[in-house]
Amino acid sequence: MTSLLTLLYQEAPVTVSCKTDPEGLCITLGDEGNQVSVVHVPITPGHGMFTWNNRQYPYHVVQADEKLYVWVAGRTVTFDLASQGPVRRSGSGAAADGAGDLKAPMPGKVLQIKAASGHQVAADTPIIIMESMKMEMTLSSPVDVTVTAIHCEKDEMVDMGAVLASLEAVE
C-alpha cells in the first residue's frame, strides 16, 4: 500500500509518500526523494510513535479547517492542505504588498474605515481599524496606494482572511 500526501509548509508545497514493504515502512520525503526507513507503532487514530535512526518519536496528527496539525516529539508543526491552494498571510495587519487585497489578519469587528473608495493613502497610514479579543489593530499598506473599493462596513464582524478593501499601488 502506498499513500501520498501533498502539503503546504509556509506556503511552499512539499510531498511525502509512504510505502509498506516487507522490511517495514519506506517513506519518501520531498522532491529530492530522500528515502527513510521507519518502524511505526500506531496507537489510536492520529496518534502513534515511529522509530527512525534508533530514536523514538511519539506523534499526534489532527486534520481540521483545511490544515494538518502535527505534534511530533515536542514540536508542533502546522501544514496547509494543498488542495485548498496557498493561503495568503499578511504580517501584523499590513497588506503584504502595495497592490491587491487588504485582508482581515484575524477574525473580528471592523471598528473604523479611515479611507473611502478612490482615496489615495500614504504608506503606513491607517485604512481600516479592527478589533478582536478587545485588541485594536490598524491595517495599512507599506507603500502609497489608491483605495479602489471598500468591501466591509463599520461594526461588521469579519472572518480571518476576509477581503476588506482593494488597493492599487500608486505609480
Place this chain on the structure above:
Amino acid sequence: MAAKAKKTTPTKSKSFQKVLIANRGEIAVRIAASLQEMGITVAAVYSDADASALHVLKSDEAYHLPGVTAAETYLQGDEIIALAKENHVDAIHPGYGFLSENTGFAKACAKAGIAFIGPKPDVIQAMGDKIISKETMAKAGVPVIPGWEGEISEDKNIPLKTLTAEAKKIGYPLLVKAAAGGGGKGMRLVRTEKDLAEALEGAAREAKNAFGDARVFLEKYIEQPRHIEFQIFGDEDRVVHLFERECSIQRRHQKIVEEAPSPALTPELRAKMGEAAVKAAEAIGYTNAGTVEFILAPDGSFYFLEVNTRLQVEHPITEMTTLQDLVRAQIRVAEGHAMPFEQSALSQHGHAFECRIYAEDADHGFLPATGTLHRYIPPVGPNIRVDSGVREGSVVSVHYDPMLAKLMTWGKTRQESLEKMQWALANFVVLGVTTNLNFLQRLFAHPSFQSGDIHTHFLAEHDLSDPHKIAPDTALIAAVLGTQSNVQSQAPGSLSVSESHQTPWALAGSWRGGNR
C-alpha cells in the same frame, strides 16, 4: 474601629455555603477547586457559547447568561447579582478581568447582602483610576514615575499645543495611558513629537471601547525596565506581602511569562520594594488579595506603576514559592477571618515559572487564533502545574480572551525550574488551534532569557521567529503516518490497529539488530 474587634469576635465571621464565580476559563476552574476543597458549593455562570465549557463542568450549579459577547453575559453585573440572590449565594468571586475591578459591581453586591471576594469598593475605585492611584501613592511616599496627570478627555478638550508642551517637559519617549486602563489596552508609546496627536487619539478611542472611559494621561517611559510586582494581602488589621513576581516578558504590553523570585532583586532591594508595597497597601487600607506593580530601572531605582485590586493571572507562581493557597486565603478573609499568614512566617522557596498558553500566531504578529481544540493533552510530571480553561473539543472564539491555560513549573533553583519548563512545553500537545507553544520553547532556549537578562522590551529586541524555513522531516513522517492511521481506523474491522501493534515491534527487533 469596629473592624478591629472583628478578629476577636468570631461570631461576626460567616462561613460561606455557596459562592458564585462571576468568570469563565481557567480562573473560574482554579477558584472552583479551592471552594470545593473547602466544602463550599460552587455556582458558575455561562454564556450561550460556554454551556459545556470546562468551568461549567467543574461547578456544582450553573446559571445561564443569555447572549454570547462578554458585554451581554459576563459583564452583566445586575443580572449576575439577581441570579445570586435567587439561588441563595453567600458570596461572589469575580476572578480577574470582567467585573473584578468594577466598583459599581462591588457596591451592588454589598447592597444585595452578598459578600464580594476582593477589596472594598472605594479601594477598587481609587486604584482603578490610574491618576488618583498615582497621586495617592506619591502622597504616601511611594516613588512614582514622572508624568503629566492632567486629564485629557472628550468633553475637556485640551489643545494639542498644551499637551505637546507638557510632553516636552517629561521628555520623549513617553507613554499615553488610559486613566481607567490595564492590560495594555488604551496605551501608546510615543517616541517623537510628530506621533503624539495620533497616539492621543488612538489611546482615547481604545480606552473608550475597552472601559467606556476615554480619559488618558502622559507618563515618562523608562528604557529597558523590568516589571516587578509584589503580591499583597490584607485583612481588617494587617497588610503583608508575599514577595515579588517578575513579569518582564511581554508582548503588546501583555505578560506572557512570569517568574518568582526575580533574578534581578538582591535581598536588600527585595526588602526595600516589599516595604514600599506594604506602605502602598496600608495607605489605602487594603483588604484581601492584590498586587502592587513597580517598574524597576536598570540602576535599581523603582517606581510605582499601579495596584491591581484582584487576584492576578500569575498568582500560582507565588503560591508555589510561598506554599500558600491564595484563593483559600481570599475566601477566609472575605468570611471575616484573619488572614492565615504573618509576614515573619512567610518566605520564598525555590523558583517558579509561569507560561501563558495563548491561542495566537507568534510568527505573524501574535494575532489571535480561533478554532476547535481537537487534541489537548497537558503535561504531567513532578512540580508541574497546569491551570486549564479548556478541554479537548473546546471551541476558541473571538469573543473572549485567547488564553487557553497557564503552565507552571517549580524547581529548587531557577535553572531546575527552567529545564522543567522546557520539558513541560515540549510535552504539551495542543492541536486544532495555533498556539504560542513553539514560541515559548524558543524563548526558554534563548541564552539571554536563560541568564535572566530580561526587560519589558525583550521580545521587541530579540528575534525569536521560527528559524525553520523548511518542514522538519519528523513532522512530514508523522503527517503521513498519522493520516494513514486515520484511514485505517475508518475501515471496517478495527483489528488492523491491534495487529499492526505487534508487527512493528517484531520488525523493530530485526531492524535494530543491524546497529548492534
